[in-house]
Amino acid sequence: MRTPPSLRATRRAATRSRRLRLVAMRFGLIALGLAAWQAASLHAPSFVLPSPARVWSAWCALVASKSFASDLGITFGRVASGFALAALVGLPLGLLLGASRALGAFFEPVLTVVNTVSSTIWAIFALIWFGLSNWTTIFVVFMTAMPLILTNVWQGTRTVNADYLELARTFRMPRWKVLFKVYLPTILPSFFSGARLAFGFGARVSLVAESLGASSGIGYRLRQAADLVQTDQVFAWTLTLVTLMIGLESLVLKPLERRLFAWKRTAQT
Numbered sequence: 001m002r003t004p005p006s007l008r009a010t011r012r013a014a015t016r017s018r019r020l021r022l023v024a025m026r027f028g029l030i031a032l033g034l035a036a037w038q039a040a041s042l043h044a045p046s047f048v049l050p051s052p053a054r055v056w057s058a059w060c061a062l063v064a065s066k067s068f069a070s071d072l073g074i075t076f077g078r079v080a081s082g083f084a085l086a087a088l089v090g091l092p093l094g095l096l097l098g099a100s101r102a103l104g105a106f107f108e109p110v111l112t113v114v115n116t117v118s119s120t121i122w123a124i125f126a127l128i129w130f131g132l133s134n135w136t137t138i139f140v141v142f143m144t145a146m147p148l149i150l151t152n153v154w155q156g157t158r159t160v161n162a163d164y165l166e167l168a169r170t171f172r173m174p175r176w177k178v179l180f181k182v183y184l185p186t187i188l189p190s191f192f193s194g195a196r197l198a199f200g201f202g203a204r205v206s207l208v209a210e211s212l213g214a215s216s217g218i219g220y221r222l223r224q225a226a227d228l229v230q231t232d233q234v235f236a237w238t239l240t241l242v243t244l245m246i247g248l249e250s251l252v253l254k255p256l257e258r259r260l261f262a263w264k265r266t267a268q269t
Contacts, residue, residue: 050232058232059240067221072240075217078134079206082141083199089142090149090198091191095184097150098157115147119205127213137217140209145198152194156187196253203245 034052041051050058062068097104122143126136168178210219218237225233 059236086145094153136213156190
């Protein structure tokens, strides 16, 4: 039965009102945080805790520099490359391990070990293996994001309807077709949520990798500023990355997820 137009309009108005309240709350939280920051900076040296105005001046100077856009592009290029490799490996492996209990039981200890290794350790290994190159950061992002994507996809395969699998066996559907026709559509929401989480983790660990084994990028600039005790620039670079990640999450990833899986919410209601 179709929803009456008046009810749809009421729902849209309620949704719009909730979003406006949420935006107002977020801005209030930001204002409160800035006020607390300003108050704390009055009682600390500038090299320990610079004021918001000082950080703003440092950020404006960074934006005006020739290397700002280049460093941003280099870091996000490395993150995107590592994340793309992680998705290309994690998605099919997660499907295979979920579709085969024997394979899943065999490789589960390996996945547990990989998940427990710190990104800093991966960065040290990458520095030994790849030196000061793009592959150092790409490898660390890959080793951080891939297990997250693989685990989410693997867990998503457990939600596959057993009736669909039985029907596929009845029609003697090949294993590869079962993976792509039955498993893949079911695990896509799990894959996307895992990918969002992995991308965020990848962006954070890229700073660790760049600070240890790179001669360019945001992480390198952060280490350089810290070595010179330019705390205002450390804050400026950090806030730049945080703002970009929040913007990417709020303006790209979440709307894309809502659009791709609108059918799921409709089916649940």
